[in-house]
Amino acid sequence: MKEILMARRWPTYVAAALIVQLLTACSGDPASNHNAASTATHQENSTTPASERKLILAFGDSLYAGYGVAQNESFPHELEKALKARGDAVEVRNAGVSGETTQGGLQRLAFTLDGLPRKPDLVLLGLGGNDMLRGLDPAQSEKNLRAMLDILKARNVPVMLTGMLAAPNMGADYAGRFNAIYPALARDYGVPLYPFFLDGVIGNPRFMQPDSIHPNPAGVDVITGKIAPLVSRSLDAAP
Known part of the structure; x- marks a missing residue:
C-alpha cells in the first residue's frame, strides 16, 4: 500500500547526551488527572453500548503513553x-509505555492482546523511536517490528503504522537504514x-515540551488532527 503522507525531516533536535538523559527520565509518567473533559468522554461512551464500539489498541512508547501531559490530553x-x-463509535485503549523499545514491545504484545475484552478492530503500532535515540541497530528494530506484525497478522488484527524518522545527529548512514524501515x-x-x-x-516550541522530544497538549492536538482521518479510513477498510 502506498504511504498515506509524505514524511518531513526533523528541523531540529536536542543533543545526544540530553536525549539519553531524557530516555532515562521517561521510565515513568505523570499521574493522570480526571476533570470535566474525561467525564464528558465517559458520558459519550455510555451512549453507545461497548459491544457496538470499535476497539482500537494504541500500542507504542511515550508518544502514545502521554508523557508530560495529563492522561485526558x-x-x-x-x-x-x-x-x-x-461520527465513529470507538474506544481507544492506551497501551503506550514510556521508554519502550521494539524489543520490549515484542515481549508484551501477546500479553496485551490477551488482556483485552475482545480482539481489537485496529492496532496502532508506534514503536522504534527509542531504538533510534539509543542508536540500536536498525536491522534488529525492523526484525522486532516484523515479528509484531506477524503476531497481529496471525491473529487477523488490522494494523496501522505510525513511523519515526532518525534524528540528524545519528548520521546519514544510520538515518538511511532507519528511515527505510x-x-x-x-x-x-x-x-x-x-x-x-x-x-x-517537532522543532516548534508552541507544540513541544521543553525536552524538545515530546509534544505538549497543543502538539497532541495537531498530531491527532492529522492522524484521525487516516484511522477512520483504516477502520472503514478493516474486514
Missing part, C-alpha cells in the same frame, strides 16, 4: 474524541502508514 484520549466527533513494512505487510508521528510539531 494524551494521544489515545484525544484520538478517541476526534473519532467520535467524526517503516515504508518497507507498510509495503510488505500491506498496511497503512503515517510516516512520521511528530510531523508538523
Whole structure:
C-alpha cells in the first residue's frame, strides 16, 4: 500500500547526551488527572453500548503513553474524541509505555492482546523511536517490528503504522537504514502508514515540551488532527 503522507525531516533536535538523559527520565509518567473533559468522554461512551464500539489498541512508547501531559490530553484520549466527533463509535485503549523499545514491545504484545475484552478492530503500532535515540541497530528494530506484525497478522488484527524518522545527529548512514524501515513494512505487510508521528510539531516550541522530544497538549492536538482521518479510513477498510 502506498504511504498515506509524505514524511518531513526533523528541523531540529536536542543533543545526544540530553536525549539519553531524557530516555532515562521517561521510565515513568505523570499521574493522570480526571476533570470535566474525561467525564464528558465517559458520558459519550455510555451512549453507545461497548459491544457496538470499535476497539482500537494504541500500542507504542511515550508518544502514545502521554508523557508530560495529563492522561485526558494524551494521544489515545484525544484520538478517541476526534473519532467520535467524526461520527465513529470507538474506544481507544492506551497501551503506550514510556521508554519502550521494539524489543520490549515484542515481549508484551501477546500479553496485551490477551488482556483485552475482545480482539481489537485496529492496532496502532508506534514503536522504534527509542531504538533510534539509543542508536540500536536498525536491522534488529525492523526484525522486532516484523515479528509484531506477524503476531497481529496471525491473529487477523488490522494494523496501522505510525513511523519515526532518525534524528540528524545519528548520521546519514544510520538515518538511511532507519528511515527505510517503516515504508518497507507498510509495503510488505500491506498496511497503512503515517510516516512520521511528530510531523508538523517537532522543532516548534508552541507544540513541544521543553525536552524538545515530546509534544505538549497543543502538539497532541495537531498530531491527532492529522492522524484521525487516516484511522477512520483504516477502520472503514478493516474486514
